[in-house]
Amino acid sequence: MSTMAAPAPLLGRTSRKDRAFGVFSLVSGVAMGLGLSRGGGTATFSFDVINAADVPEVSVPVTATVLLLGLVAAGIGALQAARGTDGHELRYLGSSVTLLLVAFLTWAAADTTLFVVSLLSTAIKAATPIALGALAGVIGEKAGVINIAIEGQLLVGAFAAAIVSGLAGPWVGLGSAMLAALFIGMILAVFSIRYRADQIIVGVVLVVLGSGLTGFLVGQLPTSLNSSKRFGTVNVPVVSDIPVLGPLLFRQTIIIYMMFAAVVFTAWLLYQTRWGLRVRAVGEQPKAADTVGVNVNRMRYQAVAVGALLAGIGGAYYTLDSSNQFSRDMTAGTGFIALAAVLVGRHHPVGALGAALVFGLADAMATSLGIIGVNIDSNLLATAPYVATILVVAGVVGRTRVPAAGGQPYTKE
Numbered sequence: 001m002s003t004m005a006a007p008a009p010l011l012g013r014t015s016r017k018d019r020a021f022g023v024f025s026l027v028s029g030v031a032m033g034l035g036l037s038r039g040g041g042t043a044t045f046s047f048d049v050i051n052a053a054d055v056p057e058v059s060v061p062v063t064a065t066v067l068l069l070g071l072v073a074a075g076i077g078a079l080q081a082a083r084g085t086d087g088h089e090l091r092y093l094g095s096s097v098t099l100l101l102v103a104f105l106t107w108a109a110a111d112t113t114l115f116v117v118s119l120l121s122t123a124i125k126a127a128t129p130i131a132l133g134a135l136a137g138v139i140g141e142k143a144g145v146i147n148i149a150i151e152g153q154l155l156v157g158a159f160a161a162a163i164v165s166g167l168a169g170p171w172v173g174l175g176s177a178m179l180a181a182l183f184i185g186m187i188l189a190v191f192s193i194r195y196r197a198d199q200i201i202v203g204v205v206l207v208v209l210g211s212g213l214t215g216f217l218v219g220q221l222p223t224s225l226n227s228s229k230r231f232g233t234v235n236v237p238v239v240s241d242i243p244v245l246g247p248l249l250f251r252q253t254i255i256i257y258m259m260f261a262a263v264v265f266t267a268w269l270l271y272q273t274r275w276g277l278r279v280r281a282v283g284e285q286p287k288a289a290d291t292v293g294v295n296v297n298r299m300r301y302q303a304v305a306v307g308a309l310l311a312g313i314g315g316a317y318y319t320l321d322s323s324n325q326f327s328r329d330m331t332a333g334t335g336f337i338a339l340a341a342v343l344v345g346r347h348h349p350v351g352a353l354g355a356a357l358v359f360g361l362a363d364a365m366a367t368s369l370g371i372i373g374v375n376i377d378s379n380l381l382a383t384a385p386y387v388a389t390i391l392v393v394a395g396v397v398g399r400t401r402v403p404a405a406g407g408q409p410y411t412k413e
Contacts, residue, residue, distance in 0.1 A: 018084045025077025025096040032103050033070020041110035047117055047244050055243045062110045069103035108374045117247050119368045127360025128259045129154060132314030133338030134352035135266050136307030141347055142270060143303035144283040144405040148203025149188045150311055151335025152210025153181035157315020159214040162228040162326035170231050170320050178312035184210060185308025189301050196409035215328040226326055228319045255317045262310055266349040279303050283403035286410040296410045340389045362388035
């Protein structure tokens with residue numbers, strides 16, 4: 001007589017991390033739904049740049065909206081804890097975080113107006129150097145070189161752009177930023193590829209070097225030299241007048257347009273060209289690539305160089321777009337957030353952009369909530385991008401596959 005095996009319990013099919021983050025989303029959803037829904041009032045969301053002349057405002061009751069969104073997020077968390085994610089942990093995490101984020105913004109906008117387009121536009125600006133730094137990390141890691149020095153590349157790029165643009169204009173300043181970042185990138189490449197030094201240690205040293213060098217130089221130069229000429233906003237004809245999307249995507253500066261173009265370019269370069277195929281080959285199986293005639297170390301030099309040039313553009317954003325002068329350590333850890341974006345984006349240019357936008361949104365929220373006067377200490381709001389980074393990275397670490405030869409020097413036999 002045959003017997004049927006008893007079905008495995010639902011929780012048995014979930015990983016410990018799925019259960020942990022499912023419970024986290026469940027508890028967070030319930031706590032936010034019940035805790036923040038008690039204030040009452042009405043939250044108004046405007047989708048125009050200044051007022052709601054073109055796009056109608058949306059007003060919602062705070063209590064009902066926050067309670068509903070919190071409970072839905074809790075339900076997603078319960079589902080994740082019970083059934084697992086089946087490889088789609090970012091979908092679960094993204095859905096829960098989005099619902100909780102909207103609930104929090106609804107609570108923060110009680111009896112006031114939150115300008116959504118301005119919030120998202122600020123998020124895109126904040127995400128620009130993160131995305132460009134992440135592209136540098138993606139290209140380097142695809143070739144097997146871990147670029148910890150992104151923060152240093154951003155810093156020297158910002159410094160060079162500020163000084164040179166004041167003397168010769170923003171375009172020359174942009175070029176100098178790219179060259180300065182390339183200099184740091186080549187130091188990383190020489191020590192990690194030629195001399196086979198530990199890439200993590202070299203990268204950290206270069207970050208300290210970039211910070212110390214730029215901090216020293218800006219203190220020695222006269223103030224008149226530390227005054228950059230910035231790029232102006234470029235409105236794309238016709239499409240810039242589209243409600244919501246026009247102000248978001250088509251009323252930006254040159255560097256932001258370059259950031260979006262760089263994402264497309266990097267994706268095409270890595271996945272649609274012979275050069276990209278070789279880069280990915282030396283990052284996965286360098287010995288096999290060598291046997292078919294690919295110069296492994298040369299490809300790694302080239303990958304680090306291309307990434308450094310992109311990081312230089314990201315550094316130039318700080319002094320040619322965001323500010324008109326360089327200040328010590330003005331990147332404030334953006335290079336390390338860019339490294340997190342590489343991981344969260346699964347080493348893909350488009351994924352890195354998505355992660356950068358999430359981190360940029362956290363930064364923009366801190367600014368916007370301070371403007372509308374939410375009752376949260378400004379120092380606590382300033383930690384939002386870093387808290388978001390920790391939570392998102394914790395949700396995906398161990399789930400993403402890094403190149404097999406990442407961080408490993410190659411010696412031709």
